[in-house]
Amino acid sequence: MVTVSQNTLAKCSQEESLVLWLDKVGIKDIALVGGKNASLGEMIQQLTPKGVNVPTGFATTAYAYRYFIQSAGLEAKLRELFADLDVEDVRNLQERGLKARSLLMHTPFPVELQQAIASAYESLCKQYNPDTDVAVRSSATAEDLPDASFAGQQETYLNVVGAEEVLAACHKCFASLFTDRAISYRHTKGFDHFSVALAVGVQKMVRSDLATSGVMFSIDTETGFKDAALITAAYGLGENVVQGAVNPDEYCVFKPTLKAGFKPIIDKKLGSKELRMVYDEGSQSTKNEAVSIVEQNKFALSDADILQLAHWACLIEDHYSQAHGSYTPMDIEWAKDGITNQLFVVQARPETVQSQKNGNVLRSYRLGMVSQRGLGGFPHERLTNPEGGTGEKTQNISLLPLVTGRAIGEAISQGKARVILDAKQIEEFQAGEVLVTERTDPDWEPIMKRASAIITNSGGRTCHAAIIARELGVPAIVGCGNATQVLKTGQEVTVSCAEGEEGKVYPGLLPFEVKEVPLENLPRTHTQILMNVGNPQEAFSLSAIPNDGVGLARTEFIIANQIQVHPLALIHYDKLADAEQKAKVAAITATYDDKPQYFVDKLAQGVGRIAAAFYPKPVIVRMSDFKSNEYRNLAGGSQFEPDEENPMLGWRGAARYYDPGYREGFALECHAIKRVRDEMGLTNVIPMIPFCRTPEEGRLVLAEMAKHDLKQGVNDLQIYVMCELPSNVILAEQFAEVFDGFSIGSNDLTQLTLGLDRDSALVARLFDERSPAVKQMVKMAIASAKKQRRKIGICGQAPSDYPEFAQFLVEEGIDSISLNPDSVLKTMLEIAKVEQQS
Secondary structure: OOOOOHHHHOOOOHHHOOEEEHHHOOHHHHHHHHHHHHHHHHHHHHOHHHOOOOOOEEEEOHHHHHHHHHHOOHHHHHHHHOOOOOOOOHHHHHHHHHHHHHHHHOOOOOHHHHHHHHHHHHHHHHHOOOOOEEEEEEEEOOOOEOOEOOOOOOOEEEEEEOHHHHHHHHHHHHHHHHOHHHHHHHHHHOOOOOOOOEEEEEEEOOOHHHOEEEEEEOOOOOOOOOOEEEEEEEEEOOHHHHHOOOOOEEEEEEHHHHHOOOOOEEEEEOOOOOEEEEEEOOOOEEEEEEOOHHHHOOOOOOHHHHHHHHHHHHHHHHHHHHHHOOOOOEEEEEEEOOOOOOEEEEEEEEOOOHHHOOOOEEEEEEEOOOOOOOOOOOOOOOOOOOOOOOOOOOOOOOOOOOEEEEEEOOOEEEEEEEEOOOHHHHHHOOOOOEEEEOOOOHHHHHHHOOOOEEEEOOOOOOOHHHHHHHHHOOOEEEOOOOHHHHOOOOOEEEEEOOOOOEEEEEEOOOOEEEEEEEOOOOOOOOOEEEEEEOOHHHHHHHOOOOOOOEEEEEHHHHHHHHHOEOHHHHHOHHHOOOHHHHHHHHHHOOOOOOHHHHHHHHHHHHHHHHHHHHOOOOEEEEOOOOOHHHHHOOEOHHHOOOOOOOHHHOOOOHHHHOOOOOHHHHHHHHHHHHHHHHHOOOOOEEEEEOOOOOHHHHHHHHHHHHHOOOOOOHHHOOOEEEEOOHHHHHOHHHHHOOOOEEEEOHHHHHHHHHOOOOOOHHHHHHOOOOOHHHHHHHHHHHHHHHHOOOEEEEOOOHHHHOHHHHHHHHHOOOOEEEEOHHHHHHHHHHHHHHHHHO
16 A cells, blocks of 8 residues: 555556655646645646756645545544534634644554655655755645635645654644635535545755745736736745735736747836745744845846746646646746756646636726816826826826725725734624735635725735635735724725726725626727727726727826836936935936936836737827926926926927937937837837927937837838827828828817917817817818828827717728727727718
């Protein structure tokens, strides 16, 4: 019965083996060795030849667990213990769990099982060195299934050394089948406690205590966007990332162009990474130590490592999708060995939330409007009007959030806060409350499923709180930093995860709406329906709305909200005269010695994320169109901007790009666009020039772009121009000789046709895109573009606000209409009706 070596294992029946080597099992052997071990074996056999590194090891079998239970007569005792189990009663659950674990721990392993584990460990030591350090991980026969992960339900032990310690760790893993959270989870998922067996994986440790580790998903965890690989990383052993003890770095890679050989890192976010889990040499266990400020301010992974991990995520996802016969996104744990500098995959399981969602229904949450003026004060204000300006209405609530963090999910919820700092207090939690705590672990799950929302001080998008919140469908905000200090028990709060990647907790019970739209029978229109997108963090979710691409991606949003610094203040950082402004720039760019590179990186990532979300559909990116007074509001901007009487008609758009006063800044914008197209492989990006007054000015801009290797026709590069000035319409045929396409900006075209200031309340009543004069200008522009065989669309506000204006555009034969996301479906239906009638 006992199997002690790989050679003798091959001769024995696997079903009655106590121990199996990982390289002898595969994904079909979940019933034998549990999900985790079966997956490790599958990767060792199938993916190691493709370059994926997986540490070797062995597993105790499900048969070994059942042999232990049956030989000691434990099942009858456990059944009696669980006869009156009530998982909704926290105290009852805790008492039954404690007794069950005690029963197993006080029952010795059979001698045969002890010998099998000890002999296998000895064989592992012969492969490496005496007293090899191993990770001992629980692996249940019901875990890592496509619809139930069981992640973190049973125990894991790291840096286990010596046969006796390995045996003790295996024993504790067996007992952990009856942790409170595992009992509750099985009950919730409908699994019989006695049909699930527990195997244990014993795997050579990766010395990530000397390097880095983390978690990655082959899908965007919040939106279900399939073409992104999300990677988190922190220093030391990976338990801190999994448990949410640290706020890790986050990286996002676009898979399609990665597979084509490009380097599409479309997002990098620096985490605080305050703790590092390392070996505690004295106790053969682990401990946490503080990470220096210098290391915290550095990314834990190089770009080369990020791309390597993303490549592995693609290989693993593709393999498991083929094995399962259907698309199977993956949840993967990785580690880097600080001695060999090699990367390893140490676990892989199917992702169990986004992969199970219904893709035929679009559900969206939106906070109700509390104020017409938003949060006020550029650059923090979010301008929802696609053409910018300070006079448009906004849809933001006027309240500042109490705390912010990483949004988990895309929903909104609310309730009374319950601050709990210790798991011993979980009995105080009431159903429907908002759970506020430092972090969660699996022991918190019995109350997490009763929460209306979850808020934690620490953790990233791959921590325990995030994973369980997704499974439960509960909105969560993790990594807030100070939530337990700011929020008070009994305080009414609204938790919003519907505003991009940043989750926000607002005071009070704010109004919000939920919309569900079935997508099966939406009509497809001849007129292309594009979207206006400003915030890159919303791009993945917006791409789920039926569309033909992006008609306006505004670089101003990225510059104002993510970069926040005037480009010339970065180029001439050493010459900044205002000490306060220089300190502000220094703080914002603290992780960059090369200050201009900060601008290029951030702009490229923002544009790249939008382009990736809609790839391969066209994404028209408008180059910066701040007015001088808006540029001044950027950090360091006052030193480089004039004080104009009427900036709306002054130094803006194309006039800046070739001017000696801004030429260097425009060069940084060009470098960012070139990186997106050439390095990331996102050739669907079409740059667009705003406020170009004459064809001659257009040629000057194109010459400036060519200096930075953005040349029309090279790598299929097209360059469009905004049609927003009367001169653009009158000289449209000449502009068509310079540019590849047009996009009508109805706001500026309206104000300049009617001769009014759209920011002036005194003449606001006269501002109307439906004016016959404006419509005549639009009609002329479309006709001229068609005559010259140039594409022409519109990205202004009018089609979103006025269905009759959209009807007029369709009747005139416009190629595309770009809309605000919230009006896409409504306008699409209206356009379909018009097209059917014509």
